[in-house]
Amino acid sequence: MTVLDTPAWRPRADAAPLLPDQEPYRLLGTPAAAELDPGLLRALYGQLVRGRRYNRQATALTKQGRLAVYPSSTGQEACEIAAALALGPRDWLFPSYRDTLAVVARGVDPVEALTLLRGDWHTGYDPRVHRVAPLSTPLSTQLPHAVGLAHAARLSGDAVAALAMVGDGGTSEGDFHEALNFAAVWHAPVVFLVQNNGFAISVPLAKQTAAPTFAHKAVGYGMPGRLVDGNDAPAVHRVLTDAMNRARDGGGPTLVEAVTYRIDAHTNADDATRYRDDDEVAAWRAHDPIELLEREMTARGLLDDDGRQRAADEAETLAADLRERMHADPALDPMELFAHVYAEQTPQLREQAAQLRAELAAEAEADRAQVAEPRS
Template identity: 60%
Template sequence: MTDFLPRDTPVQLVDTTGAFSADPVYPTPAPDALVDGYRSLVIGRRVNDQCNALVRQGRLAVYPSSHGQEACQVAAVRVLDADDWLFPTYRDTVAVMLKGVAPAEATLMLKGDWHGGYDPHVHNVAPQATPLATQLLHAVGFAHAAVLKGESTVVLAMCGDGATSEGDFHEALNFAAVFHLPVVFFVQNNGFAISVPLSRQTAAESLAHKAIGYGMPGERVDGNDLAALLSVLGAAVDRARSGGGPTLVEAHTYRMQAHTNADDDTRYRDGSEVRAWADRDPLLRLRTHLRREGLLTEESEASFTEAADSIAATLRDALNTDAQLDPDDLFRFVYATRTPQLEEQSALLDGELRRTGQEAQA
């Protein structure tokens, strides 16, 4: 059981200065994986910036930024095969896009549309979940079904530190361990559950230590070190695929921006704390390392920036187009056969629309 205990300090391969240190357990990702990962980091940061701008323009209703957590977003997708499934949270829009979902579809829920915006089965991405930890139960159920069907699917379920305070989190881990399911629980510990710091959520030494109580291994990793994330999460996915069962991985990162645009984070945390984490930026860290190793050129950086700008432009253009709404959609998808009450409500709305249209013409 001692093998299930996480390390005293998070696994780190590339430190804040960009210097590399080999680990005796976790292998170093291949150079091309790090370069391609950096490209995704650049895209993720650009998407976060664009979405924040779209909120200010009124094109998005809300946006939970993952600025500063992009390494977690990238690694979560990179370690999965095409047939594996990702179960994201509301803050994991960048991961959803990197899994292949079109930017406009990935942000439709945040625009305030009436549905999730994308077909989960096209790219094996579950709908983004706003309620905390509910997606973990869905992920475990999906993994259980995959095992019963004899599939080799691995499920990676993402959540934040706040979700670990929900009962759903504990039920999901217990079920996954008892039935030995191929699930990786990936906790992005960014320091706060909205305004509540981790110290007010748990007295445990770390969130990864909770794993041993369920009979699964837990591991801690530097959540701003893409190299370490790829190695630790990759090992957890390999373990799950080979029949080793679930793993809990806690990534130590930080939420650099407010919880959402509706939040004033200055009311519960000091600016000096945020500035201190700016030096641990995952993009700057990996960029420094790749430059030092001669793996990143000015030309490649320019191409990455161009690709990121292109995605941002696609997203911007899509959300700047007003949707053509059909009022009857309010009633069309409630029941297969409309009830008398829905027919009455539909007729009432139709009459109101006709009346206002006639008044406008007059």
């Protein structure tokens, strides 16, 4: 026996079963699409249409000064919605800053989902109620958190899995590599979804990685990699559902790459025309996730003009409610600055809170005195 034959050096797994397919997995436009559940297609379609309208409305609110920033996911709606619908009731979602649609589709109030981007709070919803972690603005920091929660669930025997979402740019962060390594070694029930939309702000894919695909990176950590057409909503849903079931059943983590495209700019502060041309955007518009699903459903008699109008009307209702509520100024309490920083406030925080409380009281007293001052 040589040193390389000893258990400490023997490969953990054969690489072949972990490798992704050469081409992204697809369902729409293939013979397999005929077997898709009509109820699932209708649910996906309704959520996609609402998601597209939500993106448009949130972008408009940014231009009106009601949001500090909004990273639109127009063109990526299939990834967002399929991710939310692939979760079980007890599963957890760990979103990035662009994953607002997934958060809303999971059941979070549409206004509360925008609280972070409005600048009011770090998050506007209770993560425990919805089993949705706060939207993560720093790249990839949510991934180790997802692994930690999934590992804890496995240790306690809970049939819970975590789905962590990240963009292609986030894969260049150290947190991405650390999370995948820990997940594989611990056999944690977690699924990583990389939404490969072509650009990390203005940095193209070719400058992010030299790997054949992001899904191929899974092999280096000892987990399976899956490659899927990110604009094919039923395909993304099936791949993620299979991966989540595998995780809950003790099969360990999976890395899924969804190939998609960001039609809008990175955020309202970005000029996308500086790094990509109109022909590229037009090519991806022809592969629009809503139109792909519409064609399939229409061909199967599952969608007609009335169905399209109902979906559009529901989306417009959502947008109108969002618009009305976002135009109402929130009532903010300055003393909330000191809430939820520590479980028990430090002496420094108590001192700062007392100072602010005194200043607010003094301002209020001055305002009352000014109102009470008789006019000459």
